[in-house]
Amino acid sequence: MTRQDRPDDESAPDRSAAAGAMPAEAIADERPRHTPLWSLLSGWLLGLEAWLRSHGGRGLRRGIRVFWAAVAAAGVWLLIGPVINAPLTLDDITSSAGSATDDWIAREFAADYRISRDDDGRLRAEVEERIDAFFPHDVDETGIERVLATEYEGHALEPSAISAELDGEPVAVEIERGPTTLTVAIDAGERLTGDHDVVLRYRMQDLAYPADDEATGTTVDLLEWDVFGPSWPQAFAGLDVAITMPDELADELIRPPRGALAWLLVGGGEWLEPEADSPAGSTTFRLVNDQNIPPHAQAWFTMSFESGTFTMPPNSPWFIVQTFGPVVPLVLLAVALLFALAARAVAWADARGRPWFLARHDPPDTSPAIAAHVLGAPLAMELAVSLDRIPSKPVRGVEGRAQRIDAARAARRTGRLGNLPRALARYWFGAERRAVVADGLRRVPRGFVRDAFLAAPPALMLVQWGLVRQLSHQTTLSIVWWPVAFVLVSTVLAALVMWIAWSSRPLTRRGALLKQDLLGVEVYAERTQLLDRGPATDPAMPYAVLGGDAGSSGRRVGALLEAELGDVELAKGWQTPGYLGWARLLVIGASVLLLPAMIVLMARVPNPYDTYREYAAYDQDVPGTLWTNVESADIVGELTRGADGAAVVEVTERYTVAFDDSSSQVPQFANQWPDLVDGQSLGLRVDAVRLDGADAPYLTTRDGDTLLMRTAFTEVLSGTHDLEIDYTLGSAAFAVPGDDGGPRSGPIVDRVRWAALIEDWHYSGLWRDPETHEFAPTRVEFRIGEELSALALQSGWITLDTSGDGPAAQWPETVVPFGEVDGGYPGVELSEHGTEETVDESDGELTASLALEDTEYGLPLQITADDLGVRLDFPAGTFTGPDERAMHESRAIAALPFTVVLGLELLAIAIGAAGILVGLRRAPMGFRRGVFRDLLVWTAPLATLTAFVGFVWLTGDIPADHPVIPQIGWPLLVAAVTTVAALVLTRRGRAPGAPRRSKARAGSASTPKGRS
The missing domain is CATH 2.60.40.1730 (tricorn interacting facor f3 domain)
Known part of the structure; x- marks a missing residue:
């Protein structure tokens, strides 16, 4: 992570060079200044690394790894383990009905709510609950518990002034606070049997919240409250809920309140009318039920007030935590990406060489492939290696000429987009990448922070996945909740951070000096126009092409080599089997985009064969029309x-x-x-x-x-x-x-x-x-x-x-x-x-x-x-x-899905049929890499898959005897058969000249002489 993990001879400054004066012909080598943000973040990382190293060694390092492993294990548990605080299932509720007598029973539950506004205009509710509790003789209970909500619709309810009575006598209460609930325990201190009267009094606030009224579409202050609270695992035989409010508050109601009682899917409700015997200056509404109800029932009242009736408080801190807490791993990954980029730019930056370097003709004593890794020039590495193979002295015969032709062909490929995958694969996964580290030219950063960059991202990614899975079972609090996007973005961020940490290979002191020597060769080549004038056998040529733009270097050297060869035609055949020309790029790119394009088409264009049209007005999708x-x-x-x-x-x-x-x-x-x-x-x-x-x-x-x-x-x-x-x-x-x-x-x-x-x-x-x-x-x-x-x-x-x-x-x-x-x-x-x-x-x-x-x-x-x-x-x-034009456009769009699906099927059939013919004749074009084989391997299968997706979409809601099914169904089947047959007949093992597999076991007999 820091210079502390570098060898001393590499981290020491070049005192001899610094002591001498810079030669007149020297070129200053000024390092780029880092941005303040990168410097700040990297400074923090360096400080953290130094502190960790001063407080521990291998044990601390292993402990950090174990910590992130535990975080990852927690993420896996969240992802595949049980759901935390899972909502009650149908079995949970129905089974509790059979064991209702195993606990105390509420013969009657009565609640009086007195709603008012305080001096600040905020809603305040004084609540008195009266419970006629019956304790069976075979139940060992000393009291009851009531669970009250402390968070609701982003408001902190702040239950206060809690008191209780048992059989008319005051009794102390025990309060246990949770994140979003408060449990009140009313304990008599002795075993209770028979009937007992329990009275619980408390105060709550801010029960109302802004909401869109379904009936009018306007914003109202909604008070929708479940009188039983978050948990009511008791059966009860009677319910009496009274809501009293001042007349001025009742005048703000836009419609009568509604009370309802439900257990599972069974329930009912009624619109509440004011009580005739309401207190003076007040209005009372009452919800009454005298039926036996099993445990886990819900009873609530709904009141819609004019918007602005109550002053709304700000969202509570816990609501903010609940809303944005689930995306904390995602935020941490984004922060980790910033720190990783800062580490790559500053803390893991290349070591300093001399303050200057000289133009030089003699190349350094290293291979062009190693030099490419020192300079970070993956695109020109193949050309440099090819130029290095050209004999430095004239050679009679074919050898020198053949190597020049190879170099000319490599020059043609250098810097082109089609050669990019091949060049990067060779650069990143070749032996030179390991050799440059083994030679001490580049180093692999070591330290606590790098370990964290490698271990933390997958752990945080798994935690994010697990949180998304857990919250899919809960009511979503956040207004913006995109679970698929959270999974994808967290995965991409984790991959980026790990790639930065894994791929970082900063230059050592020796590597920095070698890089300056290579820069000197580049300056010499530019001054002498070596790439244009040559000769190609110049010892500096393989190193000169590594600097600057790879495409420009390839074109210049290619022209030079073709001029030396004297025959431009000899450079033909430069496209290797792995080279992706424009034709191949277009074929592969278009093939890959077929399925996404079909998905976009399905999302944007209505299904022309969707015979079942749902009209909101007649399918009771409009609120309030079900019983009209x-x-x-x-x-x-x-x-x-x-x-x-x-x-x-x-x-x-x-x-x-x-x-x-x-x-x-x-x-x-x-x-x-x-x-x-x-x-x-x-x-x-x-x-x-x-x-x-x-x-x-x-x-x-x-x-x-x-x-x-x-x-x-x-x-x-x-x-x-x-x-x-x-x-x-x-x-x-x-x-x-x-x-x-x-x-x-x-x-x-x-x-x-x-x-x-x-x-x-x-x-x-x-x-x-x-x-x-x-x-x-x-x-x-x-x-x-x-x-x-x-x-x-x-x-x-x-x-x-x-x-x-x-x-x-x-x-x-x-x-x-x-x-x-x-x-x-x-x-x-x-x-x-x-x-x-x-x-x-x-x-x-x-x-x-x-x-x-x-x-x-x-x-x-x-x-x-x-x-x-x-x-x-x-x-x-x-x-x-x-508008005749609009008519034609509309009908063309309606016919587009069918046309696209049938066109893809016919395209797959044509390619598959051609592949079958080529495979039967064993023509080389069907086996060699190229446009035709890309059509067989990419276009035909993806066209068939895309056509299948479109077929399922088009025919999903139509009757079985619809004529469109055979119109696009039979071509789809033919496309699938021809595509598979073409792939089988043109598999690489059947290529002309391919060795046949011996019937004998491998290693049982040697290959006859003269056979390949």
Whole structure:
């Protein structure tokens, strides 16, 4: 680590050189000044190394290694061992129900919460818990324990003023504090049996926290509190929770509070109303339950206050620790990387040579390969070795010329990107790397700090992995939590730190002096233009090419050698089998990028064959819509031409909606409409939402190619209400081929497709009249002026052509002309239904009305196959707004996944077939390293793998009889077979001229003379 581990003769200054004056022709050798940060960090490391060496030897060194080994073992234990503080499992909870009588039982649990604001506006809660505890005769208990939370949503609750009573008498309490909990032990000092009354009083603060309200999307001060706390392993038979607050606080509630009780998946709740006998100036809400509940139950109340009702405290220190503590190993690795870079730059820097050096012609007494390691010139090492093999004196015959040709070819490769892997592999893993250390020219740093750089990173990396695994079972506290990124980054940082420590080989004093001699040769070569004028047999030539840019040196020396050879063609064949030319780099690079590119395509482009579309409005994904039912629907749409020439559809939807307040969420209503077709926006906007004639709050969001509208009611609705929605399609027409782009695509038309109800819409079918089983039908009405109606090429109700034999997903959409609906209506599924259509063409307007009604048992009506609405085609140019270019782009993007997968399969088949032919003929091109073999080894397998991933993605949600499966499935199978066959037939062992394996055991007979 420091100069203390260097030999004395190397660390001593060159006194003789320093004593003499610098010659006039000398060149100053000034060392670069290190940055202040590197100097500071390296100084700390040097000081730490010196302190550790002064306080211990091998024993301390081994102790440090054992310490990091223990840290690594802890990381492994976190990674593969049991989960610490694992959440209770289903078996844990259900098994505790069977042993409820093994402990004391709470016959009744009553809690009074008095919520108020202190002088600073912070929430304060005075709590009194009354527990009627029953101790069975066979239970040896002297008291009870209550576990209270001390940390909640980043706030320190700071339980205080804790006192207790047992059977009406004050009793001392024992308090045990944990990181996030506080355990209160109420001990009678003697064995308890039978019934006993326990009263526990304490004070807490800052129970509320800012949160987004699900109903309105606004920020509120939320008080959501589990009265049992972090742990309640007791069964109980009665629950009575009262929450009292001043009237001014109750006025800040945006809706009534809600209380709930749950055990596993069984539970229920209710909206709490103020108690009639609330104290003067206060409001009391009460949650009561008289059922027997097993252990580990949860009982909580939820109150939503206006934002700013309470003053929020800063996050507690323990919350900061919990949030950022899990990434401490990652931070330590980042810091270790900084220290490792500083050590590499300063503490492990090369030793100093003389303050100057001289230009010199005579090379030092060392080989060019060793000189390359001294100078740190991996790219030019091969050229230097090749030049050194050229005889210094003219040699008759072929030998000298052949060596010049080899050097010329090496010069061609030097500095090129394709030769980089080969050059670096030879430099890093050749024997010279060890020899330069054995000769005392470079040294391996030794010391405590280097040991830490080698041992600490893998240990910290394992701890980071283990923490990620452990926290995957817990509730995440941090807002930003990227477990995959933490694993990857910690791994990369650990590898970098270890590489820096392992690969550091600073120059010794002898190495520094040798480096200066080599720099002198470089200066001499530049002054005399040795690389350009030669001769190539100059003893300094192998050392001169090691300095400067390797590519420039290679080109200059290559030109010199070719001029000496007198025949440029002799230098051909410079690309060795391991050389990666531009063609090979492109082939390998493109092959490696195939799979990542497919993953990006899957993430960015929707699956064109995803037949199962989930709509948030109808899948109860919108909070509060689970128990909201539509009893009747009446939808009216009218098509007109806007002032700008665009097609405008104005729609009014009237629903009779039954809201159910039994849900824990505020009842809401949601609906969804198409807003994007083939990349063309329909300009949909919601104009108004009214509930019982009054304006209602609502929110709109984009959901794929649809617009989602949901109400944002604050109050809790119950019962049946009339809901009315007005929305407008400002640019309802879009460009599309007349027959939807089939094999015989027709001319482009302006299409107006209004989906009054989209697929998966349904209503409850609740009976309006329990005696007659009658209810209002779903009615859709469409209006269009006669002038526009006369321009339509076709018009009618949207339906599906179910006459074909293909799968349902491939049924083409068609239209039933207005006035021709008879009986059933394709696209609407229910057991028995009646369809009634009326068409009125009076008053210069066409009005088509379609009514669907269930006729038996009030079964629900559901749109299952396609949208319910109308479709009209007009000649292109009838309206402004349709964008033919956007249509083509959208359809091209939709076809891109299929095209890419099929193209990759065909590419793999073509390469595999070519490989099979080459392998059968045993043509050399199939076995030698080159572009063709890279296609066989890299492109074909990776193309097949990528096509397989795309095939699985495309066909994951489509029926088994979908025509796309054989279209890309059979080519995938052929691609896999041809690729494997090509690799087998072109394996290196079958190469022309390759030795055959002897049938006899190895070593049983010698190789016949003359055979290779």
